[in-house]
């Protein structure tokens with residue numbers, strides 16, 4: 001009897017240890033929720049893809065590559081996104097007036113990146129307002145020549161189907177599962193301790 005009590009106590013402690021570890025793994029996975037990375041190629045005068053769909057509230061990173069022989073922009077007008085951050089690849093120089101313009105757009109929640117010929121850059125942001133917006137190149141005459149598309153924001157939690165998430169693994173359900181398992185294990189451990 002006595003040794004079985006001791007054994008169940010040890011088991012309970014082991015369960016609690018595994019429980020907290022599992023729950024911790026779950027929260028780490030949640031904290032590192034994947035960014036939806038979308039690669040867009042631009043040239044004279046197109047975007048490929050030209051129609052993009054994401055969900056409100058998810059972090060989006062557009063990697064824009066200008067393969068053309070002249071400068072191009074990628075801009076999502078009136079999106080009202082949160083935390084817009086843009087950058088260009090190392091060694092790519094952006095004229096001061098263009099940089100100022102892109103910075104001003106970012107401050108207003110309009111994602112934009114300006115690129116000289118044959119270069120690449122990124123713009124990262126969190127869309128919050130569902131709707132369909134214009135994806136365009138703001139350089140004069142380019143939209144009319146074909147550098148235009150759509151950027152659709154679905155309601156939060158809706159899953160765009162045409163694009164895989166970066167990494168391809170549905171991390172959020174896995175994380176929730178780990179956290180749930182951690183809770184079950186913790187309850188089991190506590191129940192065992194109480195029985196002593």
Ligand SMILES: [Cu+2]
Pocket residue numbers: 071072073137138139142147
């Ligand atoms: Cu252009």
